Amino acid sequence: xxxxxxxxxxxxxxxxxxxxxxxxxxxxxxxxxxxxxxxxxxxxxxxxxxxxxxxxxxxxxxxxxxxxxxxxxxxxxxxxxxxxxxxxxxxxxxxxxxxxxxxxxxxxxxxxxxxxxxxxxxxxxxxxxxxxxxxxxxxxxxxxxxxxxxxxxxxxxxxxxxxxxxxxxxxxxxxxxxxxxxxxxxxxxxxxxxxxxxxxxxxxxxxxxxxxxxxxxxxxxxxxxxxxxxxxxxxxxxxxxxxxxxxxxxxxxxxxxxxxxxxxxxxxxxxxxxxxxxxxxx
Numbered sequence: 001x002x003x004x005x006x007x008x009x010x011x012x013x014x015x016x017x018x019x020x021x022x023x024x025x026x027x028x029x030x031x032x033x034x035x036x037x038x039x040x041x042x043x044x045x046x047x048x049x050x051x052x053x054x055x056x057x058x059x060x061x062x063x064x065x066x067x068x069x070x071x072x073x074x075x076x077x078x079x080x081x082x083x084x085x086x087x088x089x090x091x092x093x094x095x096x097x098x099x100x101x102x103x104x105x106x107x108x109x110x111x112x113x114x115x116x117x118x119x120x121x122x123x124x125x126x127x128x129x130x131x132x133x134x135x136x137x138x139x140x141x142x143x144x145x146x147x148x149x150x151x152x153x154x155x156x157x158x159x160x161x162x163x164x165x166x167x168x169x170x171x172x173x174x175x176x177x178x179x180x181x182x183x184x185x186x187x188x189x190x191x192x193x194x195x196x197x198x199x200x201x202x203x204x205x206x207x208x209x210x211x212x213x214x215x216x217x218x219x220x221x222x223x224x225x226x227x228x229x230x231x232x233x234x235x236x237x238x239x240x241x242x243x244x245x246x247x248x249x250x251x252x253x254x255x256x257x258x259x260x261x262x263x264x265x266x267x268x269x270x271x272x273x274x275x276x277x278x279x280x281x282x
Contacts, residue, residue, distance in 0.1 A: 049193035052239030195236035
């Protein structure tokens with residue numbers, strides 16, 4: 001609160017993760033899959049939702065919660081959670097390449113397709129992989145039926161070989177992406193991250209988010225009037241809600257209001273703070 005205005009404004013845009021009800025339930029589900037005894041047919045969780053619903057934030061939260069342990073003389077480095085994206089992944093070789101990249105393997109180009117698979121599985125096992133996060137799973141729909149089948153077979157191969165669960169993330173079309181492999185589809189429980197509505201879940205989220213902002217006065221973001229305005233202005237899209245609140249908070253600091261008002265929230269739709277963030281960052 002005592003920092004110069006420009007520094008306070010910059011702090012508004014620092015990424016914040018709020019453990020609201022929608023997310024904590026999914027995190028608990030993932031951690032249950034990760035740490036229960038490994039089974040012959042590991043299960044998966046398919047989380048779908050519109051762009052900006054918080055799927056990437058869910059992945060980031062799981063990665064942060066499962067901190068990597070550095071290598072020592074007694075044991076190799078531990079990587080309990082790995083993440084890669086399915087965009088433009090049209091064959092099994094590319095799937096294992098991305099797994100190797102996530103593992104930090106430096107000499108991928110020197111390996112053949114089969115060698116990449118063996119190396120990826122070996123390193124993932126040594127890293128004690130517990131959860132694989134596959135983002136943009138719906139992008140397999142942009143490939144040919146044969147490429148789609150091979151990409152999904154590679155995902156199933158990883159699950160079966162390592163006995164690890166998979167968290168698949170995607171848009172509303174994500175369920176259709178698994179249709180090419182009915183055995184794989186049957187292993188995934190579908191869940192949704194919907195857009196926000198004007199309910200108590202939103203109130204809890206806004207109250208928690210407000211408590212993290214460097215403002216000297218209460219904004220009462222959880223009030224019914226503010227909730228209705230926020231939903232009206234953002235259509236309940238989480239990323240737009242957060243972006244707008246950040247800009248409104250920055251305007252509140254610069255204008256001396258020290259709280260987010262209805263007027264500032266509406267202004268933040270088009271207006272940006274005037275503080276030179278680049279100069280503060282330097």
